[in-house]
Amino acid sequence: MSKAISILYDAPGPKAKQRNILYSIVFVLALAAVAWWIVTMLADKHQLDAAKWKPFVTDSRVWTTYLLPGLQGTVIAALLSVVIALPIGAIFGIARLSEHVWIRVPASVVVEFFRAIPVLILMVFANYFFVHYSSVPLESVALFAIVTGLVLYNGSVLAEVVRAGILSLPKGQAEAAAALGMRKTQTMTLIQLPQAVTAMLPAIVSQLVVIVKDTALGGYILGYAELLTQSRTVSNAYSNTIPTLVFIALVFIVVNFALSQLASWLENKLRNRTKGNRTTVNPEMVEEQAPGMKM
Amino acid sequence: MFDFLSKYDVLGAFWVTVQLTLYAALGSLIWGTILAGFRVSPVPLLRAFGTAYINIVRNTPLTLIIVGTLLGLSQTLGVTMGTNVLDSQNFRLATLGLIAYTSTFVCESIRSGINTVPVGQAEAARALGLGFGQVLGVIVLPQAFRSVIAPLASVLIALTKNTTVASAIGVAEASFVMNNMIENESDKLFLVFGVVALGFVVLTLPTGLILGWVAKKVAVKR
Numbered sequence: 001m002s003k004a005i006s007i008l009y010d011a012p013g014p015k016a017k018q019r020n021i022l023y024s025i026v027f028v029l030a031l032a033a034v035a036w037w038i039v040t041m042l043a044d045k046h047q048l049d050a051a052k053w054k055p056f057v058t059d060s061r062v063w064t065t066y067l068l069p070g071l072q073g074t075v076i077a078a079l080l081s082v083v084i085a086l087p088i089g090a091i092f093g094i095a096r097l098s099e100h101v102w103i104r105v106p107a108s109v110v111v112e113f114f115r116a117i118p119v120l121i122l123m124v125f126a127n128y129f130f131v132h133y134s135s136v137p138l139e140s141v142a143l144f145a146i147v148t149g150l151v152l153y154n155g156s157v158l159a160e161v162v163r164a165g166i167l168s169l170p171k172g173q174a175e176a177a178a179a180l181g182m183r184k185t186q187t188m189t190l191i192q193l194p195q196a197v198t199a200m201l202p203a204i205v206s207q208l209v210v211i212v213k214d215t216a217l218g219g220y221i222l223g224y225a226e227l228l229t230q231s232r233t234v235s236n237a238y239s240n241t242i243p244t245l246v247f248i249a250l251v252f253i254v255v256n257f258a259l260s261q262l263a264s265w266l267e268n269k270l271r272n273r274t275k276g277n278r279t280t281v282n283p284e285m286v287e288e289q290a291p292g293m294k295m
Numbered sequence: 296m297f298d299f300l301s302k303y304d305v306l307g308a309f310w311v312t313v314q315l316t317l318y319a320a321l322g323s324l325i326w327g328t329i330l331a332g333f334r335v336s337p338v339p340l341l342r343a344f345g346t347a348y349i350n351i352v353r354n355t356p357l358t359l360i361i362v363g364t365l366l367g368l369s370q371t372l373g374v375t376m377g378t379n380v381l382d383s384q385n386f387r388l389a390t391l392g393l394i395a396y397t398s399t400f401v402c403e404s405i406r407s408g409i410n411t412v413p414v415g416q417a418e419a420a421r422a423l424g425l426g427f428g429q430v431l432g433v434i435v436l437p438q439a440f441r442s443v444i445a446p447l448a449s450v451l452i453a454l455t456k457n458t459t460v461a462s463a464i465g466v467a468e469a470s471f472v473m474n475n476m477i478e479n480e481s482d483k484l485f486l487v488f489g490v491v492a493l494g495f496v497v498l499t500l501p502t503g504l505i506l507g508w509v510a511k512k513v514a515v516k517r
Contacts, residue, residue, distance in 0.1 A: 007417045008409075008435065009337040009427040016337070024340040031344075041372045117495040118456035120470050125488040128477050132484060209354070216356035220463055228359055241366050249355050249363070256354035 042242065052240035056247055062234060070230030071251060077143060077215045077226060081150035082208055088151065089158025094188060096163050107159075114156040123149030123218045142224035149218060150211055157210075161203045165196035202267040209256045209263075216252070227251060299480050300490065308472035309494050315386070315458040315468060316498075319393035320451055326394055327401025328436075334406055337427055345402070353399040357460050361392035365464040382467070389461035393454065400450045408443035409435055413517070441513045448506030452499045469494060 012020060042048045055062045095107035114122070127145035130136045136144050169192055177187040219226035227248055235244040333345035352360070365388055368374045376387040412435050420434040462471035473491040477484055 007414050008335055008430050010421060012337060020338045023338045027338070027340055027344070038372075045371050045373070047371060112500075113492075113496065116499045117492045118459040118470065120459040120462070121473060121488070121491055121495065124470060124474055124477065125484070128481065128484050132481055213356040213358075217358040217460055217463070220358050220362065228356065228362070235366075241371050245359070245363050245367055249359055252356055252359065253351055253354045257350060260354065 047240070047242040052238060053243045055234075055238050055240070056243065062238075066230045066234045066237075067227065067247070067251065070225060070227040071255075073143075073219070073224065073226040073230075074212060074215050077146050077150070077219070077224065078208065078211045080147045081154060081211050081215075082204075084147065085151045085155040085158055086204070088155035090162050090193070092155065092159035093162025093166070094193075096159065097166060099184075111156040111159045114152050115160070119149050119153040119214050120217055120221065122152050123222060125149075126152075127222050142219070142222040145222055146215060146218035146224055150214055153214075154207060154211055157207060158204065161200050161207070162196065165200040165203075166192050168199055169195055198270055201270065202263045205266060206260060206263040209259045212252070212256060212259070297486075297490075299476075299483060303472055303476050305469075305472060305476075305490065305494070308467060308469045309498070311386070311466065311468040312455070312458050313498070315390060315393065315461055315466070316451070316455045318390045319397055319454055319458070322390065322394035323397035323401050323450075323454070324447075327398035328405060330398055330402035331405040331409070332431060334402065335409060335431070349399045349402060352395060353403075355396075357392070357396045357457055358463055360396050361389055361460050362463055364388040364392045385464050385466050386461075389458075389464060389466050393457060393461070397450060397454050397457070400453070401447065404443045404446040404450060405436075405439060407446070408439035411442045412438045438515055441515050444506060444510035444513060448503060448510065451506070452502055455498055455502070456495065 010016070039048070046052075092107050092111050095103050096111065098104045098107070123145050126148035127141060130141045130144050130148075131138070166188075173191055173195065174187055177191045182190065215224075215226050216228040218224060219229045223229060231244045231248045235241045238244070330345050330348060333341040334349070336342060336345075365385065368391075369376070369384065369388055376384050376391070378384050378387065416434055416438065417430055420430045425433065458468055459470035461468055462474070465471070469491055473487060476487045480487065
């Protein structure tokens with residue numbers, strides 16, 4: 001990567017090296033000034049007191065009663081969502097490729113609609129829907145609502161991923177299947193879908209990052225006991241807002257960073273697995289995909 | 296059937312959504328471009344800072360960032376954002392959080408746009424004796440921007456949808472008002488959902504279509 005980008009500037013000579021060191025020093029000073037301002041502010045408000053940070057190291061109850069159950073809540077909601085959203089996404093993605101207008105158009109409308117509206121709106125709607133029109137016990141309504149919202153939204157995003165994955169296959173695959181006398185359903189399920197799944201794998205993993213982040217949104221607004229919601233309980237118990245926020249953020253960053261690394265590792269591995277120009281659905285594309293635009 | 300809508304300021308709520316989107320879009324375009332400059336700069340420290348910022352911020356949930364601006368920045372550290380009115384203070388805090396988060400996606404889009412500019416362009420610029428700032432600012436970035444309009448449009452649309460997160464700190468935007476409406480008019484659940492959803496479709500769909508058209512129009516033919 002550094003090779004591709006270093007075309008923007010020459011290899012630094014003695015003068016440029018000095019200048020780079022100067023810039024570095026100025027930047028470090030600026031950063032230090034900001035850090036100093038933050039630290040003094042924190043110290044002023046007694047947020048740096050050891051007593052507020054210590055519970056995370058010494059008091060195992062912080063982890064066993066609040067943070068780990070919170071992480072468990074996050075993982076449950078995220079995994080349920082992705083497991084339910086995948087088949088729905090596959091169905092809608094394939095439906096959008098159908099030759100029949102009466103299948104293709106409704107599927108497209110549904111997918112574009114759920115991609116155009118915020119996931120929070122879906123979650124809030126699902127929340128009140130389950131309260132008023134279902135017999136879901138009140139204590140699990142929040143989980144149901146979060147999973148429903150996430151499934152509707154990510155199902156439509158994954159539908160686009162599936163569609164892009166199938167379209168990324170060489171045309172010869174479907175043609176060869178047709179030449180062998182396979183029906184369209186057989187071509188799809190035996191030839192195209194299995195290959196598309198491998199092409200989609202990185203994109204699906206990086207979609208998990210989006211899902212994990214969105215569980216925090218639903219949890220916080222609807223009061224489902226995931227990581228971010230639990231932070232309120234911790235900071236109430238120990239009156240340490242900033243340390244708790246920092247630790248919660250760290251947990252999220254570690255989990256999501258690991259997932260994104262896994263996605264790019266998968267992408268590299270799949271790309272190098274076969275000699276030919278194997279295509280993968282670019283994971284970067286998924287997170288911020290506009291409705292109404294082709295992938 | 297739609298009488299109840301007059302009791303709530305639905306249009307006002309969507310106006311707040313639009314304002315949040317526009318301010319955050321402007322801010323994150325500027326900060327994201329600066330970050331992209333950091334990430335390709337010749338100074339190793341700036342590159343490291345850019346990479347660290349991107350990896351930390353884009354892996355943090357936006358809700359955590361926005362809640363953090365209120366609980367951490369405002370309530371604990373006492374940053375007032377230049378106003379004492381609670382409503383506009385929360386609005387500004389949410390805008391700040393949205394800028395911090397969205398700029399990471401802007402930065403990555405622009406960086407991928409820089410990679411689409413042919414090597415010869417930068418080489419020619421360097422052969423003419425231009426420095427890094429000139430190569431980037433005069434030659435590479437103008438071409439890069441033209442090729443990233445479509446990805447940036449996607450970021451803008453995602454931003455529009457992400458403004459709903461501001462309701463976590465009580466900014467009265469569309470989803471906040473939707474929550475109020477449903478609580479008071481529980482019999483009109485589907486109607487309320489339909490109205491708010493339609494509002495977002497109206498905001499996001501034309502943005503995608505128009506900017507998609509613009510992207511094709513200005514793309515550098517190579």
